[in-house]
Amino acid sequence: xxxxxxxxxxxxxxxxxxxxxxxxxxxxxxxxxxxxxxxxxxxxxxxxxxxxxxxxxxxxxxxxxxxxxxxxxxxxxxxxxxxxxxxxxxxxxxxxxxxxxxxxxxxxxxxxxxxxxxxxxxxxxxxxxxxxxxxxxxxxxxxxxxxxxxxxxxxxxxxxxxxxxxxxxxxxxxxxxxxxxxxxxxxxxxxxxxxxxxxxxxxxxxxxxxxxxxxxxxxxxxxxxxxxxxxxxxxxxxxxxxxxxxxxxxxxxxxxxxxxxxxxxxxxxxxxxxxxxxxxxxxxxxxxxxxxxxxxxxxxxxxxxxxxxxxxxxxxxxxxxxxxxxxxxxxxxxxxxxxxxxxxxxxxxxxxxxxxxxxxxxxxxxxxxxxxxxxxxxxxxxxxxxxxxxxxxxxxxxxxxxxx
Numbered sequence: 319x320x321x322x323x324x325x326x327x328x329x330x331x332x333x334x335x336x337x338x339x340x341x342x343x344x345x346x347x348x349x350x351x352x353x354x355x356x357x358x359x360x361x362x363x364x365x366x367x368x369x370x371x372x373x374x375x376x377x378x379x380x381x382x383x384x385x386x387x388x389x390x391x392x393x394x395x396x397x398x399x400x401x402x403x404x405x406x407x408x409x410x411x412x413x414x415x416x417x418x419x420x421x422x423x424x425x426x427x428x429x430x431x432x433x434x435x436x437x438x439x440x441x442x443x444x445x446x447x448x449x450x451x452x453x454x455x456x457x458x459x460x461x462x463x464x465x466x467x468x469x470x471x472x473x474x475x476x477x478x479x480x481x482x483x484x485x486x487x488x489x490x491x492x493x494x495x496x497x498x499x500x501x502x503x504x505x506x507x508x509x510x511x512x513x514x515x516x517x518x519x520x521x522x523x524x525x526x527x528x529x530x531x532x533x534x535x536x537x538x539x540x541x542x543x544x545x546x547x548x549x550x551x552x553x554x555x556x557x558x559x560x561x562x563x564x565x566x567x568x569x570x571x572x573x574x575x576x577x578x579x580x581x582x583x584x585x586x587x588x589x590x591x592x593x594x595x596x597x598x599x600x601x602x603x604x605x606x607x608x609x610x611x612x613x614x615x616x617x618x619x620x621x622x623x624x625x626x627x628x629x630x631x632x633x634x635x636x637x638x639x640x641x642x643x644x645x646x647x648x649x650x651x652x653x654x655x656x657x658x659x660x661x662x663x664x665x666x667x668x669x670x671x672x673x674x675x676x677x678x679x680x681x682x683x684x685x686x687x688x689x690x691x692x693x694x695x696x697x698x699x700x701x702x703x704x705x706x707x708x709x710x711x712x713x714x715x716x717x718x719x720x721x722x
Contacts, residue, residue, distance in 0.1 A: 324599055324610070353370075380538060410430075493553075498514060513552065525547075544565070548562040566582060581623055593615075595615075
């Protein structure tokens, strides 16, 4: 199969006549989707109607994602639910840290973790963001149906923090911004200008939301298209990227798995140059509004993020089995004590903070006294107990395996 080449790259490798012919072939392809949104490169005169066509490469990426997701569900099903939950909490910490790093927002893992575990810091600027990410793990519905929904979410998610850092970034329009916003590269080069005036922002966002919720396109295609359109519209003065990534994470969490949703920014941060490159390439005038490069690049990011998560779970499982074998040599008193050891080991490997008495009771289906008796049988050097608020958390001290 031939490698997909964007119209931008095609332009530089072929004659003007061949380039025009290729554009017409893609734009008029039988299964091409056409959108009312015009794509305009910054500082250029011509706009082109956005469209998407379906080369075999794109369809193969869709198939690859679902095969990768099937592998993910197999691997994750081998991890106890309580441990997977804890691992997802740890991933939320890394996700928020990554999305803040991308936006140039200072935050520490400890600060994020303390908010996540409700250890005070009620006035922290990160509180609303952390709580929104935690919502991804539950059944709570967040509406993204209208422009007003987007604004209300943004108000809760980041608006206050952004406005306090710089009052010029406070929204001043009916729903979004009234003023100009330019997007620069780290070197200061302007590469994009958000849409203007506000009525065009609202109109275009309504079109993007209609695409996001349309049954006409596969879910992953809708997510990719909306992700691009949101960045292109740039409805806020600041915080567009983190809001857009959260919306994508929300749909990934609800349609697939929360763990996939909360690891997206972690992967994007590590591949930031590729992410910005496909955005800039899709904006380019010589790409003529063809959204295929971005959709394919976005699918590759989703696949890469999922594969990364699989690899991480596999490494954790390998460690788990390795240490389980060593636990078997501890000559433990009974089957339940071994089960408690394994749960404490899983808690240490997949989250680090530990597992509560309530979760130990739930996983073993035993009462508090029975579990406490087994905990008392574990040598002090093997057990780490920490207290968060009024709750105690227990985990195995992994140092005991160092020389075992």
